[in-house]
Amino acid sequence: MKIIVSVKRVIDYNVKVRVKTDNSDVDLTNVKMSLNPFCEIAVEEAIRLKEAGVASEIVVVSIGPNAVQEQLRTAMALGADRAIHIETEMQPEPLNVAKLLTKIVEAEEPGLVILGKQSIDSDNNQVGQMLAALTGWPQGTFASEVKIEDGKALVTREVDGGLRTLSLTLPAVVTTDLRLNEPRYAKLPDIMKAKRKPMEVKTPADLNVHLKKHISQLKVETPPQRQVGIKVDSVDALIDKLKNEAKIILRKLG
Amino acid sequence: MSILLIAEHDNNKLNPVTLSAVTAARQIGGEITMLVAGSSCQSVANDAVKVMGLSKVLLADSAVYEKGLAESLSALIVELAADYSHIIAAASSTIKDAMPRVAALLDVGQLTEIVGVESEDTFKRPIYAGNAIATVHSHDAVKVITVRASAFDKVEAEGGNASIDVVNVVFDMGVSRFVSEALLKSDRPELAVANTVISGGRGMGSAESFNLLEKVADKLGAAVGASRAAVDAGFVSNDLQVGQTGKIVAPELYIAVGISGAIQHLAGMKESKVIVAINKDEEAPIFQVADYGLVGDLFEILPELEAKL
Numbered sequence: 001m002k003i004i005v006s007v008k009r010v011i012d013y014n015v016k017v018r019v020k021t022d023n024s025d026v027d028l029t030n031v032k033m034s035l036n037p038f039c040e041i042a043v044e045e046a047i048r049l050k051e052a053g054v055a056s057e058i059v060v061v062s063i064g065p066n067a068v069q070e071q072l073r074t075a076m077a078l079g080a081d082r083a084i085h086i087e088t089e090m091q092p093e094p095l096n097v098a099k100l101l102t103k104i105v106e107a108e109e110p111g112l113v114i115l116g117k118q119s120i121d122s123d124n125n126q127v128g129q130m131l132a133a134l135t136g137w138p139q140g141t142f143a144s145e146v147k148i149e150d151g152k153a154l155v156t157r158e159v160d161g162g163l164r165t166l167s168l169t170l171p172a173v174v175t176t177d178l179r180l181n182e183p184r185y186a187k188l189p190d191i192m193k194a195k196r197k198p199m200e201v202k203t204p205a206d207l208n209v210h211l212k213k214h215i216s217q218l219k220v221e222t223p224p225q226r227q228v229g230i231k232v233d234s235v236d237a238l239i240d241k242l243k244n245e246a247k248i249i250l251r252k253l254g
Numbered sequence: 255m256s257i258l259l260i261a262e263h264d265n266n267k268l269n270p271v272t273l274s275a276v277t278a279a280r281q282i283g284g285e286i287t288m289l290v291a292g293s294s295c296q297s298v299a300n301d302a303v304k305v306m307g308l309s310k311v312l313l314a315d316s317a318v319y320e321k322g323l324a325e326s327l328s329a330l331i332v333e334l335a336a337d338y339s340h341i342i343a344a345a346s347s348t349i350k351d352a353m354p355r356v357a358a359l360l361d362v363g364q365l366t367e368i369v370g371v372e373s374e375d376t377f378k379r380p381i382y383a384g385n386a387i388a389t390v391h392s393h394d395a396v397k398v399i400t401v402r403a404s405a406f407d408k409v410e411a412e413g414g415n416a417s418i419d420v421v422n423v424v425f426d427m428g429v430s431r432f433v434s435e436a437l438l439k440s441d442r443p444e445l446a447v448a449n450t451v452i453s454g455g456r457g458m459g460s461a462e463s464f465n466l467l468e469k470v471a472d473k474l475g476a477a478v479g480a481s482r483a484a485v486d487a488g489f490v491s492n493d494l495q496v497g498q499t500g501k502i503v504a505p506e507l508y509i510a511v512g513i514s515g516a517i518q519h520l521a522g523m524k525e526s527k528v529i530v531a532i533n534k535d536e537e538a539p540i541f542q543v544a545d546y547g548l549v550g551d552l553f554e555i556l557p558e559l560e561a562k563l
């Protein structure tokens with residue numbers, strides 16, 4: 001079975017973003033960029049399925065400017081076999097990403113597509129579900145466990161009340177939650193080897209996809225900052241402040 | 255304008271997050287129709303008709319919709335979509351699963367977790383784990399929107415008198431099947447709707463010591479939450495995680511115990527009215543957002559707090 005993993009280049013999760021003074025966007029100049037953490041987990045899951053003999057080939061895809069090739073090389077250093085870079089200057093919206101991925105999926109015919117559940121920059125949480133809708137495939141989103149058995153994917157999902165397990169016919173789309181696995185680090189020799197792995201570059205035009213604008217960002221602002229509070233020196237002082245200053249009723253109601 | 259609002263429920267009761275989504279819908283304006291899709295969920299529809307501000311309730315009652323599987327639920331919503339300018343719902347795990355499918359099938363974008371309504375086509379939503387707030391404008395004829403419930407007050411659950419229309423279309427896509435679930439049963443209030451939340455982090459040290467925190471929670475009638483580190487360490491189950499990629503809460507009082515205050519955690523709780531932090535490290539970043547900070551050992555502070563409440 002072939003697996004496609006779709007990965008996004010985003011601001012590193014340790015960096016605190018700053019909004020530009022003209023409020024047009026956040027400032028990404030000279031900011032450390034990385035593989036979206038959920039995408040790292042997606043790559044790791046594909047590698048584990050290959051190591052387990054379930055998958056035969058892993059293809060990583062990323063959509064964006066030239067710089068995303070860095071993340072594609074990282075994914076290949078970790079264990080992906082080849083990469084497809086779909087080159088666009090603009091940061092495409094989720095529906096456009098899903099349409100481009102649909103074309104790749106039609107050409108590559110994978111048994112499984114694994115994506116992150118959410119990009120940590122736009123916090124959209126959309127692409128996997130949209131891809132599943134456009135391909136007509138079943139989806140297992142927010143996965144914390146994936147098993148492939150008898151031609152089905154058994155996906156345990158993180159839902160509001162706990163965990164839920166679904167059985168999906170293949171091919172299917174899976175999106176990863178944080179607890180699915182702990183990603184490995186790339187080793188130096190593998191980073192060297194990844195430089196020689198194949199990287200195909202395509203454009204949206206090659207794939208016959210017209211990128212449409214659905215949502216425009218009008219402005220970006222810094223959220224209201226909380227006032228720095230005070231330190232209290234005892235439990236008694238805390239209870240007193242909560243009752244008398246914050247006027248909070250400190251007991252079980254009803 | 256006419257709005258289709260998808261109800262969140264457990265086939266038994268309407269989930270209060272729905273009432274926050276109604277507030278967002280009322281700010282957009284126009285007639286609001288609420289869809290209750292589930293199985294043996296007449297009681298939910300009976301709750302729904304009483305909610306203030308609705309003109310109609312659509313009831314789609316079929317075993318197929320019991321677990322809210324995205325493939326079927328999204329097909330149902332798309333089938334009904336033609337009559338509406340907006341399709342909106344609180345961002346529960348069921349809705350986050352199904353709504354982007356609705357958008358894709360309608361060939362429109364989705365606005366994720368709005369926290370403000372500027373006009374019928376312009377909204378505010380957090381990006382970068384809430385470190386920036388974007389104002390976004392939708393160009394699509396149909397707006398598909400999920401709502402961050404903690405950012406909107408709830409409408410009155412009583413006083414309305416909408417009528418119920420039964421919807422008989424059933425979409426069984428046959429590609430996904432429910433196998434099993436492990437849902438946490440607790441007498442404590444639900445995280446998303448509790449007035450008080452007390453969360454523990456890695457500093458709690460073990461699953462057993464979460465008992466100390468639960469005792470305080472019970473005194474306060476509070477919901478229990480956790481940081482991702484506490485969930486990863488296996489102290490508590492995943493559905494208690496508060497943060498960018500867990501639950502977003504904004505209670506009257508949030509107490510963070512043994513939590514350092516990483517941006518991903520703050521993203522889930524910094525809109526709380528009053529924040530208390532208990533941490534032995536006086537430099538912990540959590541103190542920067544706390545109204546009241548208590549520096550000390552949680553293993554001493556929690557029992558004392560429980561005794562004195």
Ligand SMILES: Cc1cc2nc3c(=O)[nH]c(=O)nc-3n(C[C@H](O)[C@H](O)[C@H](O)COP(=O)(O)OP(=O)(O)OC[C@H]3O[C@@H](n4cnc5c(N)ncnc54)[C@H](O)[C@@H]3O)c2cc1C
Pocket residue numbers: 013037038120454455456457458480481482483484495496497498499500501511512513514515516517518519522532533534535538550551552553
């Ligand atoms: C993509 C991504 C998404 C994430 N999403 C989330 C999310 O949704 N929610 C979330 O919480 N995290 C999330 N994280 C993880 C986040 O970055 C932090 O790692 C996590 O929040 C840390 O949890 P913590 O504060 O419990 O642990 P730590 O940072 O280890 O802090 C433990 C604290 O306990 C204190 N302490 C220890 N012992 C005691 C004691 N005896 N008494 C008092 N205080 C004590 C210490 O001083 C310390 O401040 C995410 C990370 C990534 C990469």
Ligand SMILES: Nc1ncnc2c1ncn2[C@@H]1O[C@H](COP(=O)(O)O)[C@@H](O)[C@H]1O
Pocket residue numbers: 006007008009036038039042061062063064092094097114115116117118119120122123124125126127128
């Ligand atoms: N530009 C992109 N290129 C490749 N994959 C993407 C891109 N944007 C989003 N994705 C995938 O979709 C997932 C969810 O993203 P989102 O819906 O934007 O939150 C990400 O974790 C990636 O797996």
